[in-house]
Amino acid sequence: MRLILLEEYDERTMELARPIYDRHRRVLLAAGRKIHPKYVERLKQMDICYVFVEDAVSEGITLEELLDMPSWMDAIEVVQQAFDAVRKGEELPLRSLFKLAVKLVDEVKKRKVLAVIPATSIAMEVQPYAHAVNVALLSLQLGKKMNCNDLQLRDLALGALLHDIGKALEGEEHHTVKGFEYLRKERELSLLCAHVAYQHHEHVNGSGTPRGLTETSIHLYAQICAIADEYENLISVEFVPPHEALEIIMARSGIRYSQQLVRLFVETIPAYLPGTMVKMSDGRNAIVTKIIEHMQRPYIRYTDTHEEIALADHPSLLIVGQTIL
Numbered sequence: 001m002r003l004i005l006l007e008e009y010d011e012r013t014m015e016l017a018r019p020i021y022d023r024h025r026r027v028l029l030a031a032g033r034k035i036h037p038k039y040v041e042r043l044k045q046m047d048i049c050y051v052f053v054e055d056a057v058s059e060g061i062t063l064e065e066l067l068d069m070p071s072w073m074d075a076i077e078v079v080q081q082a083f084d085a086v087r088k089g090e091e092l093p094l095r096s097l098f099k100l101a102v103k104l105v106d107e108v109k110k111r112k113v114l115a116v117i118p119a120t121s122i123a124m125e126v127q128p129y130a131h132a133v134n135v136a137l138l139s140l141q142l143g144k145k146m147n148c149n150d151l152q153l154r155d156l157a158l159g160a161l162l163h164d165i166g167k168a169l170e171g172e173e174h175h176t177v178k179g180f181e182y183l184r185k186e187r188e189l190s191l192l193c194a195h196v197a198y199q200h201h202e203h204v205n206g207s208g209t210p211r212g213l214t215e216t217s218i219h220l221y222a223q224i225c226a227i228a229d230e231y232e233n234l235i236s237v238e239f240v241p242p243h244e245a246l247e248i249i250m251a252r253s254g255i256r257y258s259q260q261l262v263r264l265f266v267e268t269i270p271a272y273l274p275g276t277m278v279k280m281s282d283g284r285n286a287i288v289t290k291i292i293e294h295m296q297r298p299y300i301r302y303t304d305t306h307e308e309i310a311l312a313d314h315p316s317l318l319i320v321g322q323t324i325l
């Protein structure tokens with residue numbers, strides 16, 4: 001199985017490996033089916049840009065590094081309920097949110113690797129909620145790397161899940177302030193969650209919004225969320241491959257993000273997703289098959305000989321670029 005851009009889809013050689021979901025989070029196309037060319041157009045109109053496919057080259061790749069679709073959908077539903085509640089002026093579904101936060105913490109704690117499913121793998125209407133779930137998963141990985149305890153991780157997850165909640169009240173521009181004002185009144189939520197919403201667009205050099213805070217006055221959770229937010233946008237909305245997204249974030253370290261946090265983030269996030277076609281420094285083509293431990297040194301399988309090797313055991317061998325089949 002591998003994740004491809006919808007425009008790379010080839011009906012002759014590929015079938016769906018994971019279902020495609022519509023805006024009601026219902027299965028639109030089941031796994032095992034082929035996507036008819038007419039349907040490809042419909043999916044594009046729904047702003048679905050990524051699909052999971054099974055084909056000969058990706059045989060045997062399981063993508064266990066990603067969350068399963070049902071768990072992802074359940075998480076998205078909870079965030080959607082929260083946004084809907086805010087829009088309608090109803091109570092936040094706090095119990096479900098707390099339950100989800102604990103579940104995501106467990107998921108991240110039990111895994112060595114967790115890569116996110118791009119938010120643009122589902123219909124446009126639900127993408128903002130998928131974005132929030134992904135930002136929470138990415139934030140938690142950095143939180144775990146920093147040895148945060150369970151309670152800290154839970155609050156970090158809640159803050160990340162709700163970081164854009166102000167958009168349910170205001171739209172893009174003032175969502176940080178609106179989100180803060182809304183969340184600070186929720187007595188059962190830590191005030192830190194409100195601060196994640198407030199500060200996630202601040203930059204460590206003072207060039208961010210809404211207050212132009214600098215590194216020492218931006219709360220750690222908001223700094224973590226800011227990195228996760230940017231990474232998620234790069235891979236989901238701008239279709240930047242993970243290794244390039246990490247490069248972009250590294251280039252902004254010390255400017256937008258703390259250098260120390262960026263360094264840790266890069267150690268926690270896989271540079272290449274299994275299923276990625278790559279060119280190796282020995283000139284041969286290969287496919288990334290799995291990531292066991294080392295985020296920058298996955299297992300690869302040569303496309304000509306099908307020999308699989310762990311890059312961790314071959315220090316001189318490098319991935320020099322990504323290729324398209």
Ligand SMILES: [Fe+2]
Nearest residue numbers: 163164200201
């Ligand atoms: Fe935001």
Ligand SMILES: [Fe+2]
Nearest residue numbers: 131163164229
């Ligand atoms: Fe965001």
